[in-house]
Amino acid sequence: MFTSPANMQSMEKLLAEIGKRQSFLITSHARPDGDAIGSSLALMHLLDGMGKDVAVCFADPVPDIYAAIPGVERIRHDLPAENVECAILMECDCIARSGYTALPADCTINIDHHLSGREYATYNWIDSEAPAVGAMVFDMAQVSGQPITPAMATCVYTALVTDTGSFLYSTTTADTFAIAAKLLYAGADSYAVTQAVFFSTPRSKMRLLARALTRMEIRGEVAWSWVTEQDLVELEATVEDCEGIVNYLIGMAGICAAAFLREQPGGQEFRISLRSRRAVDVSRVAQEFAGGGHRNASGGSIDGPLDVAIERLTTRLQRACDDALRPTA
Structure with a gap:
């Protein structure tokens, strides 16, 4: 037990x-x-x-x-x-x-x-x-x-x-x-x-991963990327193929928090997957965006448009990194 x-x-x-x-x-x-x-x-x-x-x-x-x-x-x-x-x-x-x-x-x-x-x-x-x-x-x-x-x-x-x-x-x-x-x-x-x-990754997921990695951006300790509904159609991919893409972002040296955004039908909302290293609590961030989960792995949703969603989300993630990494008195 x-x-x-x-x-x-x-x-x-x-x-x-x-x-x-x-x-x-x-x-x-x-x-x-x-x-x-x-x-x-x-x-x-x-x-x-x-x-x-x-x-x-x-x-x-x-x-x-x-x-x-x-x-x-x-x-x-x-x-x-x-x-x-x-x-x-x-x-x-x-x-x-x-x-x-x-x-x-x-x-x-x-x-x-x-x-x-x-x-x-x-x-x-x-x-x-x-x-x-x-x-x-x-x-x-x-x-x-x-x-x-x-x-x-x-x-x-x-x-x-x-x-x-x-x-x-x-x-x-x-x-x-x-x-x-x-x-x-x-x-x-x-x-x-x-x-x-x-070891059963479909080719569609590999193509979608490649697309997401070409869009990867980094600011401070935060990395992020995204895919659209059109990407899924063009690459003959599914929502299932989006699973795990965020793990490639958090796996980079120097990154403490990562986000992956997937456009929902209609383009007005994005599903978000969040990952972080030990001290950074993304579950609190996810709860602010209609979600939740674990300290280092969470998810939720955020309203578009994409540029506004990214700015809101990455700013909040950077604050979470700053709070976790700030030296204690």
Whole structure:
């Protein structure tokens, strides 16, 4: 176990509530990533083992790189026609973040690890120290006494390796590697996950990355770039191809904060992805732009036009860098 007494209490309470019910809906945030998909499917496998009825619903499609995760074929987009006894939301700070306006359940459970997490559900478990929500599911499985199957272990490993940036982010601790080791002992197919997630880049994404890097700009400790709707059309790229581009910007020497902007349909709004080095907290910046996330990896939205959006965002990021790097008295 890799959890505090407070988290143990939260887990035991959630498991007790789960034990009282039979039918469940699991969902996560729109534009699902590795942790959203991996943790949701891992929880599905856990509830399956308990003999529960489980539906997993995502508002948006699953990216192709996650198509081989065990159980992914059970993910659907339409919500159950009848009420279920409980809806479980993984790493969402509100129901709307799932992409659904409402969920067919009177009881809701919120499991999250973001600094911007909020207690909006019937039952809430938020652990901002967890490296991934998948790791929280791993702890739940251990407390429940259910066996950690190879399928469940592969799902949790997917969540862990993606949300830690291949164990590079500051949320990575000795416990993170200990969890990974336990997952491998349980039969997680780490090679299959690595090949699918990191070595299956489509050509369209490489072309889009090249376009974004030609637009890269730097001011002080802040780097940024952007792509437009026209870029996606011209390069036959998708929104999915934009994932991870910001990591190339923060990877440069001397850069403490980075932003990647993607134009939304209509050109009046941009989705933003933010990254930073350890001391610079971009989660606070993201919260000012209708978003949130982790200290060093967050996202949100900002109104256009592009030049105004860039000036507002980069000025705020530079201030975050200045605040973090200012010598203390």
